[in-house]
Amino acid sequence: MACLFFALLLSLFVLYSASGQDITRIYAQGFNVLAALGAMWLAANISPLNLERAARPLYILGMLLLIAVALFGTISHGARRWLNLGFMQIQPSELMRIAVPMMLAWYFASREGKSSASNFVIGSLLLAFPVALIMKQPDLGTSLLIASSGFYVLFLAGLSWRFLLVASASLLALMPVFWSLLHDYQRKRIEILFDPTQDPLGAGYHTIQAIIAIGSGGSAGKGWLNGTQTQLDFLPERTTDFIFAVFSEEFGFLGNMLLLTLFSLIIARGLVIASQAQNTFSRLLAGSITLNFFSYAFVNMGMVSGILPVVGVPLPLISYGGTSLVTLYLGFGILMSIHTHKKLVAT
Amino acid sequence: MVAELKNYIHEQYYFRLRLGVAGLIVLSLFTLLAFRFYYLQILHYDHYQTLAENNRISLVPTIPNRGLILDKNGVVLAHNFFVYTLEITPSKVKNLDSTIAELGQLIEVSSQDKKRFKKFREQSHSFESAPIRTHLNEIEAAKFAVNHFRFPGVEIKSRLFRHYPLGKLGSHMVGYIGRINDKDIENLKKDGVYSNYKGSDHIGKSGLEQFYEQQLHGVTGFQQVEIDADGHAVRVLSSNAPIPGDNLILSADSKLQEIAETAFGERRGALVAINPKTGEVLTYVSQPTFNPNLFVDGIDSENWKLLNESLDKPLINRPLRGIYPPGSTFKPFVALAGLEAGKRNPPFSIQDGGFFTLAGSSHRYRDWKPSGHGMVDMQKAITVSCDTFFYGLAMELGIERLTSFVSHFGFGRKSDLDIKGEIGGLLPTPEWKKRRYKQPWYPGETVIVGIGQGYTLVTPLQLAQATAILANNGVAMKPHLVTKIQNGLTGKQVDIQAIVQDRVELNPENMAIVKRGMVDVTLPGGTAASVGANAPYSIAAKTGTAQVIGIKQNEKYNEHGMNERHLDHALFIAFAPAEDPTIAVAVIVENGRHGGSTAGPIARKVMDYYLLGKMPAIEPSAVAAPVPASATGTATITEEELHD
Numbered sequence: 001m002a003c004l005f006f007a008l009l010l011s012l013f014v015l016y017s018a019s020g021q022d023i024t025r026i027y028a029q030g031f032n033v034l035a036a037l038g039a040m041w042l043a044a045n046i047s048p049l050n051l052e053r054a055a056r057p058l059y060i061l062g063m064l065l066l067i068a069v070a071l072f073g074t075i076s077h078g079a080r081r082w083l084n085l086g087f088m089q090i091q092p093s094e095l096m097r098i099a100v101p102m103m104l105a106w107y108f109a110s111r112e113g114k115s116s117a118s119n120f121v122i123g124s125l126l127l128a129f130p131v132a133l134i135m136k137q138p139d140l141g142t143s144l145l146i147a148s149s150g151f152y153v154l155f156l157a158g159l160s161w162r163f164l165l166v167a168s169a170s171l172l173a174l175m176p177v178f179w180s181l182l183h184d185y186q187r188k189r190i191e192i193l194f195d196p197t198q199d200p201l202g203a204g205y206h207t208i209q210a211i212i213a214i215g216s217g218g219s220a221g222k223g224w225l226n227g228t229q230t231q232l233d234f235l236p237e238r239t240t241d242f243i244f245a246v247f248s249e250e251f252g253f254l255g256n257m258l259l260l261t262l263f264s265l266i267i268a269r270g271l272v273i274a275s276q277a278q279n280t281f282s283r284l285l286a287g288s289i290t291l292n293f294f295s296y297a298f299v300n301m302g303m304v305s306g307i308l309p310v311v312g313v314p315l316p317l318i319s320y321g322g323t324s325l326v327t328l329y330l331g332f333g334i335l336m337s338i339h340t341h342k343k344l345v346a347t
Numbered sequence: 348m349v350a351e352l353k354n355y356i357h358e359q360y361y362f363r364l365r366l367g368v369a370g371l372i373v374l375s376l377f378t379l380l381a382f383r384f385y386y387l388q389i390l391h392y393d394h395y396q397t398l399a400e401n402n403r404i405s406l407v408p409t410i411p412n413r414g415l416i417l418d419k420n421g422v423v424l425a426h427n428f429f430v431y432t433l434e435i436t437p438s439k440v441k442n443l444d445s446t447i448a449e450l451g452q453l454i455e456v457s458s459q460d461k462k463r464f465k466k467f468r469e470q471s472h473s474f475e476s477a478p479i480r481t482h483l484n485e486i487e488a489a490k491f492a493v494n495h496f497r498f499p500g501v502e503i504k505s506r507l508f509r510h511y512p513l514g515k516l517g518s519h520m521v522g523y524i525g526r527i528n529d530k531d532i533e534n535l536k537k538d539g540v541y542s543n544y545k546g547s548d549h550i551g552k553s554g555l556e557q558f559y560e561q562q563l564h565g566v567t568g569f570q571q572v573e574i575d576a577d578g579h580a581v582r583v584l585s586s587n588a589p590i591p592g593d594n595l596i597l598s599a600d601s602k603l604q605e606i607a608e609t610a611f612g613e614r615r616g617a618l619v620a621i622n623p624k625t626g627e628v629l630t631y632v633s634q635p636t637f638n639p640n641l642f643v644d645g646i647d648s649e650n651w652k653l654l655n656e657s658l659d660k661p662l663i664n665r666p667l668r669g670i671y672p673p674g675s676t677f678k679p680f681v682a683l684a685g686l687e688a689g690k691r692n693p694p695f696s697i698q699d700g701g702f703f704t705l706a707g708s709s710h711r712y713r714d715w716k717p718s719g720h721g722m723v724d725m726q727k728a729i730t731v732s733c734d735t736f737f738y739g740l741a742m743e744l745g746i747e748r749l750t751s752f753v754s755h756f757g758f759g760r761k762s763d764l765d766i767k768g769e770i771g772g773l774l775p776t777p778e779w780k781k782r783r784y785k786q787p788w789y790p791g792e793t794v795i796v797g798i799g800q801g802y803t804l805v806t807p808l809q810l811a812q813a814t815a816i817l818a819n820n821g822v823a824m825k826p827h828l829v830t831k832i833q834n835g836l837t838g839k840q841v842d843i844q845a846i847v848q849d850r851v852e853l854n855p856e857n858m859a860i861v862k863r864g865m866v867d868v869t870l871p872g873g874t875a876a877s878v879g880a881n882a883p884y885s886i887a888a889k890t891g892t893a894q895v896i897g898i899k900q901n902e903k904y905n906e907h908g909m910n911e912r913h914l915d916h917a918l919f920i921a922f923a924p925a926e927d928p929t930i931a932v933a934v935i936v937e938n939g940r941h942g943g944s945t946a947g948p949i950a951r952k953v954m955d956y957y958l959l960g961k962m963p964a965i966e967p968s969a970v971a972a973p974v975p976a977s978a979t980g981t982a983t984i985t986e987e988e989l990h991d
Contacts, residue, residue, distance in 0.1 A: 156365050215387040215395025228399055228573075253388040260377050271370055274361050283362055287369070295371050298380065305383045 014247045032322040036329035043333025048282040065092035066133040081137050093134045093142045094323045101288035103155040109281035141311030149292040156287045210245040211306045221252030239320040244304040263297050271340045272290035282338040290330040351641030408546030411565030414592030418601040420559045426520050431483035434476035454487040459647040511639045517604045520631040521666045522554015523639035558765045570974045571586050591835035598627030598830045607632045611950040616936040617665035619811035622961035623931045625845040626824030633665040665809040669770045674891030675732045676920045677799025684752040686738045686857035696724035703738035712738045729864025730873050734798050741797025750774045755851035756813040764826045772809050775802035811933035818922035818931045823849035878947035885925040890942030891918030914938035919946035
């Protein structure tokens with residue numbers, strides 16, 4: 001858990017630089033962190049048993065909210081992601097990031113030992129509905145990550161290797177169909193991934209500037225607050241999705257290795273917790289949460305360094321933003337709870 | 348229980364196996380990322396480092412101060428000062444009309460400003476800023492600065508403005524600068540100097556401003572600045588100071604210019620005075636003139652219409668581009684051609700009966716004096732401007748010999764003044780006519796070339812230059828307005844050397860005859876006797892008249908009751924002091940009728956001031972206003988003066 005706190009501290013430093021040394025941003029993020037830590041503490045104190053019980057209502061609530069978003073959601077930047085409750089705005093897809101793996105973990109735990117094909121069909125459907133709703137918003141990044149978190153549960157629950165092989169083969173075969181379903185801007189992003197120079201001042205700008213930032217960081221970086229790409233505004237969205245470019249520019253290859261090590265340690269710890277967990281629900285949930293953390297980290301660093309298309313995914317622990325941070329720490333809280341309750345369940 | 352436990356262990360084994368697989372995937376993907384970082388940050392560090400540097404470092408041009416234009420006494424004719432302009436970048440403004448309307452509530456924006464802005468917008472790209480208001484005063488600038496946040500895309504710029512303190516005076520000579528347009532850019536690129544114009548938005552458009560553009564502009568400096576993605580300068584890394592343009596010092600004298608222009612009054616015309624020994628242009632008048640300050644930041648359409656559509660054509664650079672038949676001012680040159688060819692040398696004289704006829708033709712080439720001038724020799728022929736004498740001489744010389752001789756005086760070719768746009772005039776030859784009209788040359792056409800009529804056309808500058816060459820005994824000095832170029836940085840002056848353009852060997856005896864004839868023109872009995880009256884120096888001169896509309900064979904030219912613009916042009920050439928000339932003048936007064944009475948007095952004032960430093964006496968409207976038709980019979984003007 002020391003790794004977590006180190007990452008937290010790192011996040012604040014990088015954010016300070018990325019926001020143009022705007023201390024109010026730090027306060028805001030500090031508040032977010034406190035809220036997230038609160039959520040973590042809360043989650044850590046809920047026993048896995050209770051979590052298991054909460055899985056169904058939470059999933060149903062999330063689905064209802066998602067449907068509400070689809071019907072009455074607020075449109076901003078061409079996407080319908082937020083639900084205005086009058087006193088506050090919420091993004092139900094964030095809730096689903098926790099609710100979906102919980103639901104699937106519950107489902108497979110309740111069908112313990114009977115890993116029949118029908119279970120996986122029902123599990124897939126439980127996963128497909130929220131993913132489809134979020135994809136419709138449209139929020140490709142989140143929907144894919146929720147899909148992957150669900151997939152992790154399916155995988156850990158013992159999805160047959162043969163099925164996996166067939167599924168990935170058919171996925172490849174379905175690529176063209178999937179392509180035709182994408183929005184224009186999403187297609188553009190993927191096209192530009194393969195050739196960012198296609199539109200250097202438009203959609204390719206983000207990637208090009210980010211790669212320049214990373215590349216110019218060199219082995220040891222330009223030093224904190226000295227990233228020219230960052231400080232001179234060339235990097236867009238540098239406090240949120242592209243914060244990794246800031247980090248990379250200012251701390252260089254060594255910094256990146258440190259961050260990768262940090263992430264690896266966190267993931268390793270998560271996997272150990274999962275392997276030590278005493279019941280199926282906790283096991284599946286812990287594994288999914290940990291692997292999902294990995295997904296976020298990999299997808300974000302991949303897109304910023306130009307090997308994955310640009311999807312709106314924040315870098316876990318580092319990016320600015322309240323909701324995603326709270327969800328993330330909620331996940332860590334659950335991991336802690338699973339860890340502390342392993343003996344209790346066992347006895 | 349055991350089976351359950353076994354099952355449990357079995358299940359946990361499978362779970363751990365899968366976790367291990369997942370861990371391996373995580374590890375391999377992270378390794379992939381690590382390789383990507385290695386590729387970007389270690390292998391291609393130099394490449395991206397360069398890109399980042401290019402991103403943040405920008406060269407910002409610093410515009411050099413444009414050189415000044417000074418007259419020979421150091422009076423400023425063109426200088427620069429800073430003004431605030433309010434500029435709009437159309438692409439950054441959402442609603443242009445409402446923005447302008449809101450600006451109008453804050454500071455005054457006249458309809459002329461709006462029109463000019465509209466014109467600019469049409470001519471420039473939307474991402475270039477165009478001025479909506481110029482010459483903001485401090486209060487207006489402050490008012491806008493306070494409200495700046497309300498107007499994105501609108502900015503106050505402080506820029507160096509060209510100003511012509513003497514306004515209309517000598518505007519055709521000094522010229523003006525204007526905004527660089529696409530054609531200018533094309534020319535700059537062709538000349539390979541476009542890079543020196545980065546940041547400049549003005550360029551010389553006419554007059555000296557245009558001709559000496561390269562010297563006046565200076566060398567643009569550059570600042571290496573660190574910029575952010577919006578292009579705002581964050582800090583200066585290094586700078587390379589601009590080199591200010593050179594100052595021009597003219598041979599012209601603004602006082603003399605003023606005297607000459609005032610002497611024209613409301614009349615249209617041109618006057619050029621040249622120092623025959625050096626080619627320095629002393630005065631360069633084109634009347635009417637215009638205010639060059641109107642053009643500096645784009646003339647508004649109303650003023651443009653006013654200037655462009657005026658019947659007086661103030662925008663025409665008359666000395667350079669106004670073409671007129673030389674009339675009788677051509678005679679001294681024809682006379683010299685005759686004398687040098689061995690024709691009409693003393694004691695040759697003719698009995699003038701008032702007309703000339705070609706052999707085998709009944710057509711009468713009339714003298715301006717119906718009764719004729721009696722016995723006329725060469726000297727008298729010049730003095731009284733005897734047409735009959737020159738008809739015969741031209742005929743005898745033949746058109747080829749005549750034109751080839753007078754071409755040494757600059758007729759028919761450009762005089763190469765340091766202002767662009769000169770027209771070469773026309774010295775007609777049979778080949779020219781064949782080319783132009785596909786018709787043969789008729790002898791009668793040679794006859795009238797003898798008195799400067801027919802196809803012959805000259806510009807006032809050519810006429811002045813021809814007079815200067817005559818005054819300088821056949822040595823043509825290249826005419827020029829700028830005598831010194833002063834380095835804008837060091838103040839060091841470089842003199843423009845006098846250049847001999849052409850030289851024709853003339854027999855001093857022949858020159859003496861022509862000069863005597865021309866001196867007599869300004870003495871009692873000459874066609875410009877009143878011009879020479881009371882002059883403490885001797886003036887050699889020749890009057891001339893150029894027909895605006897043709898007169899039929901049996902018609903009499905009747906100046907009374909004619910449209911004023913159809914009246915003859917008055918011409919006058921002179922040099923003084925006749926023995927050792929330091930000034931040669933050519934004057935054309937459009938529709939001024941008589942060279943001696945309208946053009947001559949203007950030349951006299953110029954010569955008086957130049958030679959004596961004498962200011963012209965304030966006189967009754969004699970010249971200041973067009974001469975009323977009834978004034979032609981003034982007692983002091985003789986019959987000789989009324990004609991040329």
